[in-house]
Amino acid sequence: MSRPTAVVSSAIELDARGIRIEGSPCVILCASLFYFRLPREQWRARLEQVRASGYTCVDVYLPWNFHETAPGRWSFEGGRDVAAFLDLAQETGLYVIARPGPYICSEWDGGALPAWLGLDPELRVRQNEPRFLAQVTAWFDQVLPLLAERQYPAGGPVIMVQLENELDFFDCVDRVGYMTSLRDQAIGHGITVPLIACSGQGDIEGATGNVPGVVPACNFYPDDDSPDIEPEVRRYAELLADRDLPLLITETNRRHRTLRRLLASGASLIAPYLQSSGWNFGYTPSTGNWGAPGNFMSHGYDFGGYVSSTGAERPEFAQGQVLARVIDTLGSRLALATSTVPRVPVAADFPTSSSPSALDLDGGGQLIVVPHLGTADTEENAGTEKDAGTAVVNGVPVAVAPDSCPLMLVDVPLRPWGYDGTLALASADLVAAADGVLTFSSEVAVTVVLGGSRVEIPAPAVGAPERTTVDGLTFVALAPTDAARLRATDRDGTVHLTDAPPLRSRSTTPPTVVREDVRRRAAVAPEAQAGAHELPPTLESLGVYRGRGTYRTTADLTGVDELLLVGGADIVDLSVAGRVHPTIAGFGAGRRIDVREATGRVAVEAVVEIWGHANFDDARLPALRLGALRGLGTLWAVRDVTDVSALWSVHGHWAGLPAPTRVLGGWSSTRVGLPVTYTRDIRSDTASALHLRGVVEPLRVSVDDGEPRTVTAEDPWVLLSAGTHQLSVTMPHHPSGGGLHAELLALDPVTDWTCAVQDDDLLTGFAAGAGPAQEVHLPLALEPGEEAWLDVDLPPSDDGFLVRLDGSQIRVTGWAAGECVGRVWVGDRPTFSGGDSNILWIPSGWSGLTLLVRGAAGPGDPELRTLRLESPDG
Template sequence: MVSGVVESSAIQSGAVESGAIELDARGIRIEGGPRVVLCASLFYFRLPREQWRARLEQVRASGYTCVDVYLPWNFHETAPGRWSFEGRRDVAAFLDLAQETGLYVIARPGPYICSEWDGGALPAWLGLDPELSVRQNEPRFLAQVTAWFDQVLPLLAERQYPAGGPVIMVQLENELDFFDCADRAGYLTALRDQTIRHGITVPLVACSGQGDIEGATGNVPGVVPACNFYPDDDSPDLEPEVRRYAELLADRGLPLLITETNRRHRTLRRLLASGASLIAPYLQSSGWNFGYTPSTGNWGDPANFMSHGYDFGGYVSSTGTERPEYIQAQVLARVIDTLGPRLALATSAGASVPGGPVTADFPTSSSPSALDLDGGGRLVAVPHLGAADTAGTAPVTAPGTAVVNGVPVAVAPDSCPLMLVDVPLRSWGYDGTLTLASADLVAASDGVLTFSSEIPVTVVVGETRGEIPAPTAGAPERTTVGGLTLVALAPADAARLRATDTDGTAHLTDAPPSRSTPPLPPLPPSTVRAARRRSAGAPEQPAGSHELPPTLESLGVYRGRGTYRTTADLTDVDELLLVGAADIVDLSIDGRARPTITGFGAARRIDVREATGAVAVEAVVEIWGHANFDDARLPALRLGALRGLGTLWTVRDVTDVSALWSVRGHWAGLPAPTRALGGWSSTRVGLPVTYTRDVRSDTASALHLRGVVEPVRVSVDDGEPRTVTAEDPWVLLPAGTHQISVALPHHPSGGGLGAELLGLEPVTDWSCSVQDDDLLTGFAATGPSQGQDIQLPLTLEPGEEAWLDVDLPTSGDGFLVRLDGTQIRVTGWAAGECVGRVWAGDGDRPTFSGGDSNIIWVPAGWSGLALLVRGAAGPGDPELRTLRLESPDG
């Protein structure tokens, strides 16, 4: 073992000893004890503070021994230089609770975290500095990171294991291999040096999101590579891929740390058998995006809005309800505990199993993994990738048969038993060898082996074979083989196992070990039809006059919304071009509300032929969230991109410029042939060909490339080429004559391309007002000083808003509020917090990801519910029909 902090030559050897935490090719040791660590993501910033302890205890009761915790920079720095570590932001208190609960912590302070969180936790105002480059070895960005690390790293240093707290590792950055970082080594070195300066001595890790270890770590000494795997759970090829990374890291003297992966325990078992020492499924304990904190994300067509419910189907729901997978967690944890150091010090056996390769009559891995256990014997994972139907719509798939160590055994569908082969039993009170066990071993002592299974269990001791019948819940099965007592429990009972007597009697806990206190009985669903409508809306803060629409961030709004107003001369104007608008834009022209725009910054043509002369233009622009990923297809999806109206142009003329392009490339000679855009023909299909022509406009203009399917490269006046995509096939040009070059893959049919040039004039002289999230939250908390009682449904005009206050009945578990309506957006507040936003019944809304996007959660004890309801333009009248209250445990 070598120091993980100062001796660079020693660090290069790979193994890391950092106080009580040691990492080497054999795995993880904590205070000398080898461990396989199961780790659940659990985020304090996505939970009410009063629920922190219960959620931590819930994770501990699942058998997991660790939580990984992001620390979002922009959750704690709420405005430049304004720091908050109180209330729900008291991360020190959360870490202290984790220690009291008996959980280790992997702390992940970024500076970038992704996590489908607003901006990936990078503060929105960083984008206001054109010289600052995020996630780069660049002085301006690193100066901002230093300010963040100066706040947060001392909290972590004080809580490192074992002296002051539960923190056993600190992660730097997050999946940097997805990002175009120019100097990875320099950037990671700068982050590493800052952590060391603040006294962090536990191992530092950096995770790769797509298997590029060097891309994630820069190969910086003292930064341990970790891997994130998100496979198809049904893929037969998972094991050989994971084993490859285990071998690569073992060659460096390091263990395989899987810092993120899928939540399904069938998959986690396959990872364990493939050599993982740390398994941290993301996201096992779900949460909630309070406030204006969801991101605009990296999924969808072309992108999405992350919902306020942050739930990907982990073993605990966003409101704390345990799912069936929770029992699977407890059973896997018992297997790991039972095998203890034998498993923690195991080494990969590849796909090698005594008695020949595993064969099966069901879909399984193309190369099942096995581990050589410390002290002898092997563990073999045998996944049955067929599905067991649980909905009652089709027959349940019958167990299949696998041949392991020469013995046919039954394997249930949708399972992955961890079978033991040729394991010495002396340490468990029996002088013999477990030749084969076809089910999970969840307890072993004094000549008694206890298994978990839903189907019959095959056990071979020495050369004697025994069968344990399939157990049912509450009815264990027992048998004896050569004096060895064998017990089989159903998984639900195995999860509750407390002890097994020498005669095989199993003692179970009285209730599943989940919550510290049992939940109150759920209230029956009910419908709310009454509310009180406030007589006035929230105040606006004037934000000055501006020649062109400014970004909301430049007006001091990092979360919230703003209003832009002007008068535009639309004489002889048929259309407008809106460029760069994000996130949610409600545009009204001449008093007529238009359908909501959510184009992620893409240029949008707007027909205004029905308006003429000087007309009022108003735009209400709301920030849903800043991009958490870096996606070059659309302007607002770039990491660090700003929000606001963008630029509104009047279109003064439109000229088709599809013809008269000169061709360069393939065998085109000189003088260059002249063809229509995309019209060159050759046999070199797919290879780029360049089309060039001059365009001229006396005003600013926009080149629109029609029919783009695959990305093309466009350069202006021999400048740096830029990529133009189907999602935003536009190039803005200043007034004058410009040479345009378009390089595109050759398609013999021409691909249906065309081009047009739009002459533009900007709409100017804007006045602005803003409502940031603090202002809106403060107004919501004031309650109705004046107003009227109303009955739902509430019908609004497009663009009209209403503030409602709703009385909720008392409930010990809080409520899920499900909204039924058409063409409305609703923001809810309770107990001084924004609890969520719902966009209902509107075909113009974008794709949503995460949890249920049509509900708002009001946690227990969060009194009052204030709603801001806004109508959106569409085919019908905006209407809020009902509010349905549901129990979180219903």
């Protein structure tokens, strides 16, 4: 099988020795920074902040559906002007790794695949399939020329272009054909910098198809405290070196202790995700995102990186500056190093790596890491001598602070720094080196061995460097806080630091403002009528890709005790005969609804809101499949319920003929865990649904010997047409039977629907308008299903506001300055992930806060109790 080999562009070279930019070897620290998650007016400041951290590169996704807002409607203006963002990156001195997809994941609506792709039943996303590739071509025709014009060094900062994203997580039938098509389009549009493709779980072939000209990269998300990071990463460094390629880590954790371990294990590119946080504005978050199936992404998009969503610098920011100084100081020695293990004995009295890594430095010597995976006894004592552990490196005991990973140097020639000798050992980070002086950063005492002399430099305090001179060579130790600000060190050891950053200017607004009075508009947002339909259509088929719709009908519920909703997503507020039922957020799973209080012909209404399309392909729930559509799904009247748990025939293990008859799951066998199949004929005169109650592990169900489908605990339903069907259920054997029960629900569809829609443009336009309003005083009580449009005055602020909402059973959407800011759900709700899910952020200068508050049925009464405007600085 052909494999990608060394890649050489006019300026960017990749091979087993690492990365060279215009001939200069380099190690690249790269921060994720997304223009689409920040207001345009903050782009430059965030880019400059990344540059100030010492990182030299940003990686940036380009979301397809952010720029193609409807079929054939393209937007690259304002906050979508990615060309301007790339130009700003160049102006601030940063390289860029551009990631145009077509699929990006990124906890973004649909992973950036436009929602309308799912309307074509023949189109198969992320496949070597003509219909999908035709759509991709339209996107690439827009975005690749823009990137080609901004490649390094002629015209811009782009040094690599990533195709696709973690394809090894997805069941792509023809990886070679698919990735070849993407590669050929990139080359055809003039992309000459390296094309890369990242593997999300280490399957290099699964991510790239081993297509020549596509460089494999790796995403690592280990447990930061794992002792086994180094051997795993070294293995990939070796595998890629066999292909004459460097180890490019395009995503990983954010802690610099872990990043140091990756560096020492052979990484030439280290790109933690997500160092510079942001926001999911409007209707752009995804649903899903692995973990417990069916979680929502919050408005805040923050996983604890070194810059918060509001731009605050966290302690990891200074750690990034120190690591960058070590990389700069070692220069090409480090950039051309090769991954290995220590050549000298290493031991430790603290939890550390199971197999420490080392780098053979170009020109001689090694860089060794011995990470201290423990923590300090107390926060106050962190980093003190009391808490330090002891490592023994080549027989020399050295102090290592808890929760640290010093980059130790062993047997390094000093001639390049103007000293004729060899540094036998230095136990701390070398952050500067010049003729006659070496400057280290450390929380604890530094051990240096030079020639036959061993020197112990006391632990430096902040603002109080420690100095000593041996054989004409001066050693200086700085606290990491000072090392982050190091400007220069004189030959006599005098240290010059950059000025401390000025305090951020604050507005005169108090840290917290409680709004008790708001204005409630008399009008509500209009609806666009979307016609009459026999069965409920998807919202996408009605032209709504982000937003919501209302479905209305009358149904004869005479003799009906319950309804069955199948396929409803994302958020369904169902009203039957005037009663609003608790909000359904089941991601398409079947949901039984008690309607015993309704009889005869009654009104049925459902308001369905899109939170966001799935960004992963999660088969456990229907709406979490990549490309799944949104809407009410199908509503069924349940006419009869029959227990069908008994009379199943057993096949498998040693069951002979005639097949034994048992209850479903009731076969007893010593072959625990091996699959056993149960079959039964089931007849219904109407459409029906088989409900498998008590599913724990996924089962395989086939109907009439058709293709088996997986049934999970999250969605234990199988829909059947009218007639007689043979069902086969295959499951791992459990001696107790697992408590599985089967029910057959006879169904009639609820039909004759009329629809009206409100897409995000319609809602945003209404929010930006004005009209009669009445002053109201909080708390504001609502009925389930009732909505209130509220206008809120904002005081002046230099930093914007975090709007924190306290209440129960409400969903709130916020707008400011003509933009949809985001959404908050207060009360009984699904699991959320991302940043703080209880706030809305109003950027500085964004005026005129408008809130749409909707009451939802559930525990407690819908109520907006307080509205607090908090300063991002706390």
